[in-house]
Amino acid sequence: MKKIEVSIESVREKIKEFYDYKKWHFLTLNGVALEDDMLEIQWIFSEYAVKNEIVVYYAHVNCDEVIPSVVDIIPSAIISQREIVDMFGVNIEGSEKGLYLDEDSQQRPLRGCSI
Amino acid sequence: MKKTINIPIGSQHIALLEPVRFKFECENEKIVGVGSDVGFVHRGIEKACTTKFKFDGIGYVVARVCGLCAITHSMTYTASIEKLIGGEITQKAKYLRILLLELDRVHSHMLCLSHTCENAGFEAMFMRIMGDREDIMEIQELITGNRVQFDYISIGGVNRDIDAAQAKNILAKLELLKHKVLGYIDEFTNNWSLSLKFKGIGVLTLDDAYRFNTIGPLARASGLQADVRNEIDYLPYDEVGFNMQTHSDGDINARNLVRLSELLNSIEMCNNILEGLPEGEIFTKLKGKPKGDTVVRFEAPRGELMYYVKGNGSAMLDRVRIKTPTFSSIPAFSHVFMGADYADAPAILASFDPCLSCTAK
Numbered sequence: 001m002k003k004i005e006v007s008i009e010s011v012r013e014k015i016k017e018f019y020d021y022k023k024w025h026f027l028t029l030n031g032v033a034l035e036d037d038m039l040e041i042q043w044i045f046s047e048y049a050v051k052n053e054i055v056v057y058y059a060h061v062n063c064d065e066v067i068p069s070v071v072d073i074i075p076s077a078i079i080s081q082r083e084i085v086d087m088f089g090v091n092i093e094g095s096e097k098g099l100y101l102d103e104d105s106q107q108r109p110l111r112g113c114s115i
Numbered sequence: 116m117k118k119t120i121n122i123p124i125g126s127q128h129i130a131l132l133e134p135v136r137f138k139f140e141c142e143n144e145k146i147v148g149v150g151s152d153v154g155f156v157h158r159g160i161e162k163a164c165t166t167k168f169k170f171d172g173i174g175y176v177v178a179r180v181c182g183l184c185a186i187t188h189s190m191t192y193t194a195s196i197e198k199l200i201g202g203e204i205t206q207k208a209k210y211l212r213i214l215l216l217e218l219d220r221v222h223s224h225m226l227c228l229s230h231t232c233e234n235a236g237f238e239a240m241f242m243r244i245m246g247d248r249e250d251i252m253e254i255q256e257l258i259t260g261n262r263v264q265f266d267y268i269s270i271g272g273v274n275r276d277i278d279a280a281q282a283k284n285i286l287a288k289l290e291l292l293k294h295k296v297l298g299y300i301d302e303f304t305n306n307w308s309l310s311l312k313f314k315g316i317g318v319l320t321l322d323d324a325y326r327f328n329t330i331g332p333l334a335r336a337s338g339l340q341a342d343v344r345n346e347i348d349y350l351p352y353d354e355v356g357f358n359m360q361t362h363s364d365g366d367i368n369a370r371n372l373v374r375l376s377e378l379l380n381s382i383e384m385c386n387n388i389l390e391g392l393p394e395g396e397i398f399t400k401l402k403g404k405p406k407g408d409t410v411v412r413f414e415a416p417r418g419e420l421m422y423y424v425k426g427n428g429s430a431m432l433d434r435v436r437i438k439t440p441t442f443s444s445i446p447a448f449s450h451v452f453m454g455a456d457y458a459d460a461p462a463i464l465a466s467f468d469p470c471l472s473c474t475a476k
Binding site for chain 1: 152153154157159161162325326327328330340341345346347348408409410412419421423425433434436438442443445446447475
């Protein structure tokens with residue numbers, strides 16, 4: 001697994017440069033709670049027909065930062081963006097809340113930082 | 116502008132016995148807009164994995180994500196932990212793991228094909244396939260002790276061995292099943308309800324399959340050569356006769372035919388494993404606690420299943436991320452519905468073989 005750190009400001013540009021949709025398969029968007037109200041947001045890819053080739057672009061963000069959407073580059077990212085919005089209570093551009101959690105559910109269940 | 120009406124399928128619908136809702140915006144008979152809601156039974160398993168259970172018990176927890184592909188969930192999680200703590204398991208354990216993964220694929224594909232028949236109004240075929248599926252359930256019970264939700268895979272190997280008499284019994288059942296599958300192929304190819312009726316319906320083109328990151332039989336039916344079994348080396352798939360099955364039409368009929376071809380290939384792999392099972396132990400004691408992070412994928416019956424696991428060197432994990440096949444395919448499902456006739460929506464939906472138990476993990 002190859003991990004590539006990017007800044008949240010440059011992530012769209014980096015993924016746009018990297019993502020050839022006939023070569024790379026987008027697996028999912030992932031979030032990992034870190035200490036001090038920080039999150040690691042990951043964009044995970046695998047290469048078609050190549051064994052064990054996984055590339056992870058990641059950025060460390062504050063829980064309150066706005067995360068850019070990549071849906072115009074990767075249309076299928078819409079569903080995992082909505083999941084991360086619900087699970088971590090983050091703000092991803094253009095992604096609505098409420099895919100998994102109702103208003104009276106426990107909110108941001110996977111977020112480690114204080115609410 | 117034409118008048119549009121909204122028609123839902125689900126959250127409970129006779130064509131799909133799972134809690135998902137698609138909301139179709141229709142102009143006359145054509146679907147021109149699709150909305151989806153998959154969040155009816157979210158269970159919080161990812162959270163439970165990092166707060167309620169130690170890493171060595173989570174393989175049995177994630178087997179409860181889904182009754183149909185329980186073995187793929189426990190396999191993918193276990194492979195993640197084995198990667199993080201290091202150490203090699205025996206060749207025999209690897210072969211037995213493939214055996215169970217492929218048996219799981221067989222019974223899952225048979226369930227999907229039987230529901231396809233039911234949706235087509237061919238209930239006799241539904242009963243026939245469901246009856247035949249009992250043979251696979253019996254084999255799974257013989258090997259693991261359970262018909263579904265098997266606790267068979269553990270960190271370091273598998274929990275039960277099979278002896279020569281059991282192997283002979285299983286081989287005989289698989290030989291019978293192979294002939295039954297050849298009969299299904301004849302029906303699905305030549306019966307009006309199961310082939311002509313589904314040709315040209317619910318088409319996903321190859322380019323759209325790439326664009327929507329489509330996986331599993333849905334992708335392969337559109338000609339996309341994507342199968343995780345071809346892209347990993349944790350298990351020796353190249354030694355047991357794996358052959359990727361694809362089709363180029365991208366319609367419901369192509370999805371049925373890909374699943375039927377995969378049934379035959381899975382049965383062939385099971386036969387090869389049972390006839391050439393290596394000698395040795397089924398379990399290796401692996402010491403240590405997971406530290407660092409990893410991504411592991413396996414091919415579940417519905418497509419790619421991915422686990423991201425992060426450990427900190429203690430018994431409790433920092434993160435378990437489960438990416439299930441149906442969940443990541445929802446954008447592709449919505450795309451296929453666009454432009455289709457509403458009357459075809461139940462058949463199209465059944466051809467996706469959706470699993471909401473996995474999706475609402």
